Amino acid sequence: MMKKFNLWPGLIISIFIALIVLISSAIRLDQVDKSDIVLRNAGITFLIAISCWITNHYILGATWIRGKAQKTGLALVACASVAIVILYPLREMHTENFPMMSLRGLPQDRKLMMMAFRGLMVGGLEYFVSFYLQLVTDSQNSRIENERLKQENLEARLSLLKQQVNPHFLFNSLSTLRTIAADAPTKQYVMQLANVYRYLLGNEQEHLTSLEKELEFARSYIYILQERFERALCVAIELPETSLSHRIPPFCLQILVENAVKHNIVSVEAPLSIRIYIESEMLCVENNVLPRMSVEESTGKGLNNIKERYQLLSNQEIEIISTSACFIVKLPLLK
Template sequence: MEQFSWWAVVHIFLHSFLFGLICWFLHNWFISKTLHRKKEDKIIVALTFVVMVALLIYPYNYLMSFLYDVSEGILEIPLARKQYMMLLRGVVTSGLFYFIQHHKMVVFQKQESQLEIEKLKQAQLEVSLNSLKEQLSPHFLFNTLNTLSTLTSEKHVKDFVNELSNIYRHVLQHKQKDTVTLTQELNFIHSYVYILKSRFEDAINIDIDIAEADQGLRIPALSLQLLIENAVKHNMATSYKPLNIKLFREGDYLVVSNNLQPKNSVSYSTGTGLHNIRLRYQLLFNKEIVIEKTASHFTVKLPLAA
């Protein structure tokens, strides 16, 4: 106590704090790199790194011990023994900090795993619920359409109901598929066109000119329906000024073109349909669709895939 000084206290505190801080960050970096190793390898590597950190810190520890010694007892210790004690202290401290950091990392990883498991359980529950809903609604709708068809003897009503059933059946069969053949998509479009013609009659003309040899080529499912629906939504269609939509092949593209006659009161368009098609082509084929707009026509070209 006769040799006590505040400088000694400050020195010991700073020396110990920096000593521990270096150990903490070195072990934090090491454990983050080796946490996913096999258990047998991890033990050997961990022991190696504990000793390595102790050796790295040793020069700092040795230097600080010469800058200021707290008591005469330490000064009287032989140099070799003093070096051994400092190295042993480094190993013990390094091992302690490794244990703390490893435990912290394991607890954190366990919490993250539990959160992921809970998220997966929630997602699985939602998928199961949606699956149950989809099992009920198609069955109910098809029964309803069949019942509606039997309630009338008029041929055009029966045909309308049958085409509506075909549309719904196609949507259910292909909504989970990424791509379909032109044959599958055109069969759907024929039913869709029938519904449109029933509503607009001669106000809409849809001309499909695609060779049978090309109908094995593939496009994203329901993309043609989106383009035709987009044309009907944004353009006027009357018997004296019909909307003409053409589907044909041009090189490596399937072209969907319509005469441009915008509606007088056009609601705000979000462009969701075209954005949907563009995004699917980027993800599925890494290709871009071509959109051309002139004073008289609006054209979208869809790349064809084999």
């Protein structure tokens, strides 16, 4: 990715170099009728300088060139080449009074060396100016980015501390409610709800969890849903014991089950069926498609959350298969 091009420093430096050439040439000039040669020499120098600035800026910002030494070497060679391209058509220009342009009568190799030397002088100076300006800019951007990250980290920590208060209070209240509940179904429901919150609180900072723990959490969450929908929600879990030691990002199963309920009709007349199974080292969550007639627009946050976590943690992609009959999400099992 190329950095934003800034031409103004290059124009200023190029004008400065051209003025130096103009003044030094004018001092040597003792005949007024040769003033056009002085101006032409300064103009050519300006053209070389601005061309070298553009070339240096491109090379410094090129991500395909690795290493500072490679960039420096390539920049100097490129500037020498730029000078040759500009000066070679003017190699016979009559400028006896100006040694840097006195190329008439010189052997071909000497002419090329003189041209390249001029490009190296101008381009080298501009390269190190460009390099210094880039260091200053990168340093400023780095300080700004560090301050932004510190602020975001502070805000995130404060937000996390605030969010912990209510869940812990609710979890403690559920534990008390389970103790004082009179009938078994209520105790069971409260216990499963407490399990859900226990898992949420215990794994909010974890990047990966075992499939066994995730499945226990999913069973508690599914129990709560089935108490609500009863026979309208059918969930089949077909996971072999050998797969339970694998790991996945936490809350993935809960998000996929929640999405299935959110985007489909759940009724006794048209039950929603969810199947959780293993296929080709992938954890699969499949549901039949019973689209709601009226449903809030999907933001895709749940699936995007899972996608991004897999990319960050394992650089692997999840698979999504959507047909008119079924919707399947396949999650890679991590070691």
